[in-house]
Amino acid sequence: MKTKTKNKKEITKEDLGLGKELTGAQILVEALIKEGVSQIFGIPGGSLLPAFDALYGSKVKVVLTRHEQGAAHMADGYARATGKVGVCIATSGPGATNLVTGLATANMDSIPVVAITGQVATHLIGNDAFQEADATGVMRPVTKHNFMVKNIQDLPRVLQEAFYIARTGRPGPVHVDIPVDIQRAKLKFEWPDNINIRSYKPKLVGHPLQIQRAIDLIGKSEKPLLYVGGGAILSGAKDELVALSEKAGIPVVHTLMANGAFPFDHPNYVGIMGMHGRYSSNIATQNCDLLISCGARFDDRVTGSVKTFSRNSKKIHIDVDPSNIGKTVAVDVPVVGDLKTVLAKITENVKSSDHKTWRKQIQEWDNKHPFTIKASKGSLQPQFLIQEVHKLTHGEAVVATGVGQHQMWAMQWYPCKNPRQFLTSGGLGTMGYGFPAALGATFGVTDKPVVCFDGDGSFQMTMTELGTAVQEKKKVIIVVINNYYLGMVRQWQELFYKQRFSGSNLSYFKDENSHKVHPDLKKLDYIPDFIKIAHAYGLKAVRIYKDEEIAGALKKAMASDKTFLIEAMISPGEKVWPMVPAGASLDETIVDMA
Amino acid sequence: MQINKDKQTPGHTISVLVENRAGVLARISGLFSARGYNIDSLSVGTTDDPQISRMTIVVRGDEQVLEQVCKQLNKLIDVIKVVDYLETPHIERNLALIKVAADKATRSELIQICDIFRAKIVDVSVESIIIEMTGDNEKIGALAKMLRPFGIKEVCQTGVVAMARGAKGISIQEERKPA
Ligand SMILES: Cc1ncc(C[n+]2csc(CCOP(=O)(O)OP(=O)(O)O)c2C)c(N)n1
Ligand SMILES: [Mg+2]
Numbered sequence: 155m156k157t158k159t160k161n162k163k164e165i166t167k168e169d170l171g172l173g174k175e176l177t178g179a180q181i182l183v184e185a186l187i188k189e190g191v192s193q194i195f196g197i198p199g200g201s202l203l204p205a206f207d208a209l210y211g212s213k214v215k216v217v218l219t220r221h222e223q224g225a226a227h228m229a230d231g232y233a234r235a236t237g238k239v240g241v242c243i244a245t246s247g248p249g250a251t252n253l254v255t256g257l258a259t260a261n262m263d264s265i266p267v268v269a270i271t272g273q274v275a276t277h278l279i280g281n282d283a284f285q286e287a288d289a290t291g292v293m294r295p296v297t298k299h300n301f302m303v304k305n306i307q308d309l310p311r312v313l314q315e316a317f318y319i320a321r322t323g324r325p326g327p328v329h330v331d332i333p334v335d336i337q338r339a340k341l342k343f344e345w346p347d348n349i350n351i352r353s354y355k356p357k358l359v360g361h362p363l364q365i366q367r368a369i370d371l372i373g374k375s376e377k378p379l380l381y382v383g384g385g386a387i388l389s390g391a392k393d394e395l396v397a398l399s400e401k402a403g404i405p406v407v408h409t410l411m412a413n414g415a416f417p418f419d420h421p422n423y424v425g426i427m428g429m430h431g432r433y434s435s436n437i438a439t440q441n442c443d444l445l446i447s448c449g450a451r452f453d454d455r456v457t458g459s460v461k462t463f464s465r466n467s468k469k470i471h472i473d474v475d476p477s478n479i480g481k482t483v484a485v486d487v488p489v490v491g492d493l494k495t496v497l498a499k500i501t502e503n504v505k506s507s508d509h510k511t512w513r514k515q516i517q518e519w520d521n522k523h524p525f526t527i528k529a530s531k532g533s534l535q536p537q538f539l540i541q542e543v544h545k546l547t548h549g550e551a552v553v554a555t556g557v558g559q560h561q562m563w564a565m566q567w568y569p570c571k572n573p574r575q576f577l578t579s580g581g582l583g584t585m586g587y588g589f590p591a592a593l594g595a596t597f598g599v600t601d602k603p604v605v606c607f608d609g610d611g612s613f614q615m616t617m618t619e620l621g622t623a624v625q626e627k628k629k630v631i632i633v634v635i636n637n638y639y640l641g642m643v644r645q646w647q648e649l650f651y652k653q654r655f656s657g658s659n660l661s662y663f664k665d666e667n668s669h670k671v672h673p674d675l676k677k678l679d680y681i682p683d684f685i686k687i688a689h690a691y692g693l694k695a696v697r698i699y700k701d702e703e704i705a706g707a708l709k710k711a712m713a714s715d716k717t718f719l720i721e722a723m724i725s726p727g728e729k730v731w732p733m734v735p736a737g738a739s740l741d742e743t744i745v746d747m748a
Numbered sequence: 749m750q751i752n753k754d755k756q757t758p759g760h761t762i763s764v765l766v767e768n769r770a771g772v773l774a775r776i777s778g779l780f781s782a783r784g785y786n787i788d789s790l791s792v793g794t795t796d797d798p799q800i801s802r803m804t805i806v807v808r809g810d811e812q813v814l815e816q817v818c819k820q821l822n823k824l825i826d827v828i829k830v831v832d833y834l835e836t837p838h839i840e841r842n843l844a845l846i847k848v849a850a851d852k853a854t855r856s857e858l859i860q861i862c863d864i865f866r867a868k869i870v871d872v873s874v875e876s877i878i879i880e881m882t883g884d885n886e887k888i889g890a891l892a893k894m895l896r897p898f899g900i901k902e903v904c905q906t907g908v909v910a911m912a913r914g915a916k917g918i919s920i921q922e923e924r925k926p927a
Contacts, residue, residue, distance in 0.1 A: 290771060295778055299825040302771070319825060353767055353828040477819035 172343055178306050179208035179337040182270065185313035186214045188345055191241050193217050193597055194270075195225040195232075199245020200285060201272030204337035217597070217626060220618040222249050224590040226256020227616065229267045230327075231591030233260075234577045235552055236598035237390070239320050243270040247285030250331075251292060255584060257327045258296035262581025263411060264388055266325040268316050269293075275335040276304055289331045298326030306339040311346055318349045323356030324475040325388055356474065360491030365499050367487045368446075368470045373505040375444035375468075377512045378404045381427070384411030384580065385449015385473060385493055387573040394497035395448065396420065401501055403508035404446070405516055407435040409456050411580040412449075414570030418549055424516055425569065428456040429734050430562040434520035436740040439464050441515075447471045449493045452482045453581075454736075462739035472496050523732065523745050525566050530701045533675075536560065536635050536724050540567035542704050543605060543633070546712070551603045552577065554592035556612025557585045558642040560635040562730040564607040575602075586615030589632060593619055596628040603631060603712065610636040610684075611660055620691045623717045631711045632719045634684055639726045648729075675699055675723040688719040695719035759788050759806040760814050761840060761910045764821055765829040765918060768794060768801040772826045776803065779820050785809050789842070789907035800828065804909045829918055837913045840884045843906040845870070846892065849899035850877045858898060865891045876901060884908075 176184065182205055186194065193215040198206040209216050219225040222244040229240030244253050250271040260267045274283040290302045299319050301312045309332070316328040372378055380399055386392070386408075392415060399406055399422045406416045407427040416423055425432035427439055439445065445467045450456070457463040460482050471478075471485040472493055479488045489496050527537040540563055543551070553568050554577040555561040561578055570576050577595060579587040592606040613634050623630060637644075643658040662679045676699065688695035693716055696707045704722075711718040731746045766772045773792065780787050788806040795802050807814065814832070821830045850858050855877070862869055862879055865887070871878035881891050885908065892900065912918075 291774065294771070294775060295782060300771075304770075351825065354825045475823070477816065477823050481816060 172345060174343055175340050176343045177204060177208065177337065178303075178309050178332065178339050178341070179204035181309050181341065181343055182313065182332070182337070183208045183212045183214055184343060185310065185345070186241065187212075189239065189313075189317045191239070193232075194241045194243050195219050195228040195594065196243030196270075197222055197225065197245065197249060199249050199272060201246040201274060201334040202243065202249075202337075204334060205243070205270070205272065205332070208337075217622065219590070220621045221616070222252035223256050223586065224593075224616055224619040224622065226253045226267065226269065227259065227584075227587050227590035228594030228597075228619075228622075229269070230256060230260045230265050230587075231554060231577050231594030232598050233265050233267055233594075234263075234591070235574050235595035237574060238598065239266045239268055239317055240594065241268045241270070244272075245285065246272045246274055246289065246334075247287045250287055250289035253329075254292060254296060255586075257293060257329065259579050259582045259584040259587055260327040261296050261298065263384060263579065264325050265327065266320040267327040268320050269297075269327060269329045271329065271331050272337070273302065273331045273333040276333045277335070279333065290329070293329040296327075297329045298324075300329035300331070302331040302333075303336050304333070306336050306341045309336065309341065310344060314346055314349060315351060319351075319354065323354070324385075357476075357490050358474070358492040358495060360472065360489040360496040360499065364487055364489045365496060366503075368472075368489060368500055369503050369505075371444055371468055371470060371487060372402055372404075372446070372500070376509065377442045378402065378444040378446060378509065379438055379442035379467075380404050380406045380416075381439065381445050381447045381450055382406060382408040382412045382415050383448065383450025384409065384415075385451075386412050386415035387449075389449060389474070389493040390573070391448070391494040391497055392416065392573050394494050394501065398497050398501040398504065401506055402504045403506075403510075403513070405438065405509075405513055407431075407439060409450055409453070409580070410565050410578060413565060413568075413576035413578075414573045417571050418569030419571065422513070423569075424520070426565055427740075428453075429458070429736070430566065430730050430732065431734075432520065432525060432566075433523035433732055433743050433745060434516050436734065436743050437519045438516045440740050442467050445469045447473070447485075448497065449473060451478045454482075457482065457740070458734045458742075459737055459739045462741065464740075523743075526746075532700060534698060534700055534704070534722055534724050536563050536722065536728060537567050538701050539633070539635070539704050539722055540564055540607065542708060544568050546708055547603055547605070551575065551605050552592070552595050552599050554578065554588040554595065554604070554606045556588040556606075556608040556615075557583045558609040558612060558640065559637070559645060559728070559730050560607050560609045560612075560641070562642075563635070566730075568607075585609070585612040588612060588616075589630065590616050590619045590622075592630045592632075593623050593626075593628055596630060604629070605631045605633065607633050607635060609641060610634055610638065611640045613684075614660075614682075617687065620687070620693065620717065624691050624693065628717065629715065630717050632717065634719065634721045635724060636680070636684070636721055637724050637726045637728060638678060638680060641726065641728070642730075644726060645729050648727075650735075675725070684719060684721045693717050693719060695721065697721040697723065699723050759808050761833040761838070761908060762805045762807065762818065762821075763831045763833065763910060763918065764803040764805065764827060765795070766801050766803060766824075767826040767828065768799050769826055772801070772824075773803075775824050775826065776805075776821065779817055779824075780805075780807060783809075783813060783817065785813070785817070789905070791907035791909055793909075804907065806908050831912075831918055833910050833912065838910050839913060840908050840910045841882055842885055842888055842908045844881045844888045844892075845902075845904045846879045846881065846895060846900060847876055847902040848879060848895050849875060849901060851875060854898055858895075861891070861894050865894075867891060
């Protein structure tokens with residue numbers, strides 16, 4: 155189209171990859187490079203052949219996953235562990251629909267992911283063409299935003315906006331659907347200099363008046379409490395949280411999503427709150443006179459009964475997303491803005507204080523009911539196992555989990571030192587998230603061990619990604635906590651459904667009485683043999699039955715240079731304590747029923 | 749064929765300025781349907797800026813849920829501005845076409861009714877007429893009530909459009925330059 159001129163200006167532009175005529179597929183790759191993407195997780199297909207051809211030999215590494223759900227979780231795990239945008243790619247139709255669970259998971263936890271899907275050629279869209287699915291239609295409710303590119307002219311801008319929208323404001327997944335003919339079409343490549351979306355201007359600086367009101371409330375409070383959620387990690391507000399907590403003497407409780415937002419070994423750290431939270435955290439929440447919510451959203455797993463939740467406290471709610479404020483709990487001082495910025499402003503002018511009596515009171519509650527580990531009678535206690543991993547890694551490993559009892563134990567017994575260490579599906583509660591998320595994290599984390607605490611049920615949902623781990627030579631220490639059951643379901647059935655273990659047993663054996671007797675784990679037949687599964691991929695694995703075997707197994711796992719699997723056999727009757735029954739008040743924490 | 753029968757809960761009239769793009773309507777209606785809310789009426793048209801469309805949505809529902817819906821609407825990337833007219837003095841207009849059975853015997857009475865309501869007769873045939881009526885829902889409802897005994901054959905409405913009274917217009921975040 156355009157003849158080359160010898161104009162100096164143009165030559166510089168071309169050096170930057172600009173001004174050249176490129177195909178849509180090449181533009182995609184250029185855009186990924188410009189956005190600093192080093193790898194893309196996914197699976198090719200008919201509608202992605204041009205894109206994969208352009209990726210071939212490019213600076214962007216293709217990580218071939220075994221399932222698109224795995225690709226989305228890997229992009230998500232990478233994003234959580236690094237703070238960068240994770241990218242996944244899937245073909246039209248089944249590839250796109252396979253991404254849905256992964257994107258919904260990222261969406262619920264506000265994780266920046268960009269998902270690219272191929273689409274049938276524009277002239278075939280709507281014709282039930284081979285491998286056609288209305289991908290934008292399917293993704294719409296489970297993403298922050300999505301695009302279908304029907305004109306090559308739009309492609310550079312759309313890709314730039316996709317990354318921008320994914321990582322700014324309240325982050326989230328953005329999906330871009332690119333028909334195969336658009337990938338082949340040509341365009342003189344220009345990368346827009348700046349982004350201006352008039353309908354999207356995230357508010358970052360909190361309102362000065364509300365900030366002042368927050369400062370005043372904190373100054374007057376005698377029993378203030380910082381209630382920290384996942385937004386604190388997304389916003390990178392650790393230092394600001396510590397500064398406020400220290401200056402104003404405010405103890406800190408946190409949600410599942412905020413494990414690591416505030417260092418667990420800080421004197422002002424109280425602990426995890428909510429359904430399976432610490433007794434002291436929950437009681438402090440109920441008894442504080444000022445609750446300062448920092449990037450948390452008053453989820454029902456945290457508040458228990460909303461009516462009785464922290465009923466005597468004033469509430470400050472700091473959140474970048476105004477739709478979170480006042481959604482479930484009435485708030486006295488709403489501050490819409492980026493947590494990091496807002497906290498810094500508050501700390502600047504807040505009154506210094508130490509609230510000694512209040513902190514002592516919380517400590518006393520904690521002494522009364524700390525998290526406890528039962529003495530093992532020749533068996534293996536999952537809490538002890540996790541605690542051992544914590545000791546060995548100083549609370550600094552990157553830890554991913556599945557969903558279920560093992561997730562709650564990991565949350566309780568692996569309090570993190572730093573943000574971006576704890577990867578778990580909090581909002582959607584997606585079984586199968588753990589292993590691919592851990593694997594995704596290994597692409598960004600090189601200086602820390604990456605451990606996945608998984609359930610036997612959860613692991614079976616995505617263990618197919620062992621193939622990806624081996625092919626990519628990545629190391630994850632997988633600890634399958636095998637209780638022969640969909641344990642969390644079993645726990646509820648035992649406690650609230652008269653021990654009718656309907657559809658929760660993952661094994662051959664009939665074990666109606668397992669809540670009473672301690673079965674001989676070595677005799678039970680289990681499906682599958684996880685050790686053999688590991689062996690099938692050329693990986694080493696050990697099965698352990700007793701607390702005494704933990705140290706040896708961990709030593710082997712740490713020494714291995716490949717992914718290593720530890721299968722820890724525990725009693726199906728193990729339960730997660732304490733527990734606030736669904737819908738009950740946080741005061742009604744059941745410490746233990748045994 | 750239901751014209752404004754349920755008058756108990758006042759409908760919220762919500763105006764939404766959006767980017768004029770494919771998929772926007774689905775995003776917006778999705779927010780309502782995901783909460784099991786039925787939209788009473790929805791009208792869409794461009795504004796003086798061809799890149800901006802204006803949607804007017806009438807919906808009934810729990811106050812708190814609707815507040816949340818408005819916040820969620822605001823959150824959509826393609827939404828520029830959301831206004832709930834519940835507490836703002838405003839004008840609402842809806843246009844209805846109503847086909848009514850009419851013969852020699854009834855036609856003149858129908859013409860009289862139309863006169864009173866300042867409605868227009870826009871089509872006449874041997875057995876029917878089509879009446880065009882503009883007004884708020886209440887007025888259209890009143891006309892429909894009068895017409896019902898004659899035999900309403902078909903009704904078609906544009907849905908409500910709304911505008912606040914007074915000099916102030918809906919401002920979009922990007923200040924518009926004075927013309
Ligand atoms: C994809 C998916 N399906 C179903 C559930 C419901 N569910 C929540 S926990 C759980 C049991 C998990 O079992 P396992 O992974 O073995 O963990 P455990 O509770 O035994 O530690 C189930 C089925 C879920 N969270 N996610
Ligand atoms: Mg299990």
